[in-house]
Amino acid sequence: MSQTHTIEALDVASANVIATGLHKKTKRVVNGLGSLMGSKEMVDLTNESINTTNVNLPSSLSSSSSTTTNRKHISEQPWTLHNWHEHINWLNFVLVVLIPAIGWYLALSGLIPLKLKTALFSVFYYALGGASITAGYHRLWSHRSYSARWPLRLFFALFGSASVQGSAKWWGHSHRIHHRYTDTNRDPYDARKGLWYSHMGWMLLKPNPKYKARADIQDLNDDWIVRFQHRHYIPLMLIFAFILPSIIAGRYFNDYLGGFLYAGIIRVFCIQQATFCINSMAHYIGAQPFDDKRTPRDNWLTALVTFGEGYHNFHHEFPSDYRNAIKWYQYDPTKVIIYLTSLVGLSYDLKTFSSLAIKQALVQQEQKKLDKKKNALTWGPSLTNLPKWDKAQFIEESKTNGNLIVISGIVHDVKGYITEHPGGQLLIKSALGKDATSAFNGGVYRHSNAATNVLANLRVAVIVESEESALKFAARRGEHYYDEKKTI
Template identity: 50%
Template sequence: MEKFPSTTDGTGQVPQVPQKLHITEVPTTIHNWHKKLNWLGIILTVLIPLYGMIEASRTPLRYETAIWSIIYYFCTGTGITAGYHRLWSHRSYNASVPLKVYLALVGAGAGEGSVRWWAKNHRAHHRHTDTDKDPYSVNKGLAYSHMGWLVNKQNPKRIGQTEITDLRNDAVVMWQHQNYVILMLCMVLLLPTAVSGLGWNDWKGGFVYAGILRMFFVHQATFCVNSLAHWLGDQPYEDRDSPRDHLVTALIALGEGYHNFHHEFPSDYRNAVRWFQYDPTKWLIWTWCQLGLASDLKRFPSDEIQKCQILQQQKHLDQEKEKHNWGRPIAELPAIEWDEYTQAKSQGRLLVVVAGVVHDVTQFIDEHPGGRQLLASGIGKDATEMFYGGVYNHSRAAHIRLEELRVAVIRGGCEVEVRKKVHNDQGL
């Protein structure tokens, strides 16, 4: 007997062990559909909020609880925007340890996963925007980018890989990641409930409104950045990918709605560069800097930002320009000799040369604003000086009209006629 089982298939070759397919790669059937759902995501984003809405229908909303819910909404919301997003995902500024701890705690109160998990996915989103490696690509549908990616299981092998060494080396990030479940329960439910209960004896109101429903609204605001910000608005900096700028998304997501700017300049601590644009997260980070809690606020040079805008505007202008007839491109025109051009007049062809380009004015001569006779005086000659101010300094519209009439170029350029005259004068 063999002491150990053979590792070959009898031919000396090690047999290939078939890899187990991920559930997302298996066809959906009546027996496995439930295995394709991310039940943790469903519980957090669908079932618990649904329960909160049912309880809200039979729980009076007290004034104090409403105020507290709004305050805690901004605290946990900026935990995501200023903490998870701009600090840890993009390193757009440095934060002191106390500020990091605060952001890690209120970020946990948003109920959107740990910093490490959230930032890893977000970096993949930026690196692989609108591709299959984008965890919440809008190309898979608006609903998918909003919540579908959370309620359905994803194949981790298909999500783009990103570098997160800095996150692993951050003590606050790893502390939060390792203790996330207990921190989430405390910050999502226990803290808002305790504040309402101990503060004005509204335990249930705090649990329902400041806890569950407040988390639901923070979720939806964040999800809008993944979906709405890739669907609604303008693209003033770049239009190769889907991110867009829009005030509505900015109002919903605490300033994160200027998403076209953000994807073009991701390490800028701002999402909005104009003073009047709504970006409370930017103002909050700036305030922390004044208080000594934050430092090294990164800003892209305004000149680089303006260059991107100019190039994008030029791209739109070029696209509009292509919709119009600008005449046959000079590079595609046939080249003719000067003698061929001058002989065309005797053949009854109405040709005029301006700057070395031959134009057929047959259909235009009777429409010429200066009269037929003036235009006819340039036929068979070099009318460059006449066109460029010798007789009349023609308008831009005239230049455009002239481009539509070009039919050939003079081989050697207009200087041919001048050169021939000089040679004749010199007896050459």
């Protein structure tokens, strides 16, 4: 008697605990308001505030019932004149809406005029902060797509603070959650909730805490620069986002207020909005050449304002690749920056996915699109749905229906096609009631693929003795029928 063997299944609950990092004894980092641009209700970084039951099973992703309190969270309540203010994250509203609005008023009203040198400096300072977000916060710390020496990491931490997008620890944690739970309720900037929500709504509205999620950030906790920046985020943010550009503009251009406004407030607004476009526009507009199961898309326009982050469909398929764009004409200065820093030893271990894996994804997606187009057309009855006749039955059927012809083991009724036959009626009439396989396949004419397609719509039966010929003939036009005995 043979012994029955069972392959042990991976315990999903335990695997989720590993994915969240709850199995590790991690260093606790004092918050220091490093998650200033986030929401404690959506993302909490401490072990104490989340238990394993919260990350137990994938089914919990779509949970819609509250088990922690009888009172619905404000996000589950309709907006009214009495509770509208409870829906809003007021700290983020001040940082993302109110302060920029004041800044734009001062700029557009002409109260603080823009000087050319200050404008050029603002663009340069924008580039420093933008590169620190894309090359540092995103590709280095969120995805570990390469490694960097401490001087480069320190640069990214300092000028990443200048972008006022939270600490690298909070940013990286939130972004890993986004990749883990893309297009689910636990996705911090869930694109399914609409363009406005994925752009700014997720920051301005209080999220439902029952969808709180966690990702493993042990590597971020182990980086002393990340810990330092997280602890001291507020002073670093104030210094590098506002004080330093004001001092530089004042010292060299005699324009302290212009430096504060244009290289500070306006610049921060622009870089925040550019980053938000990744969460919104890059999930709504553009092509999906690698996969279309989720919302990310390749958007060249977004890439222009985000240093190459717009090729989001590629990025979500190959997140640990230090590149976001792989074609020579695609704009991705961030990958160039990373590559150049590797030449001088500031970065190393640049990761790329194999060209085979990338080509496979492209071909699979192209095939999926072709299959969709193909399925929208009528290709004639399948051989498996046709009745099976033996030769004797065909002869009998031909006595009552004089329009039957056999070609490659398939019976066709050509009654409505006789007058349309390009070779003339006389030729096709000469084949009625007969096997015209040899004539069709080159004996008289070597018929085109189009002729084969026309013929497929005239099928009425399959000759049992010629099933193998029928299968081969159907395979010529892309039909494939699999059976152990190679029968229909």
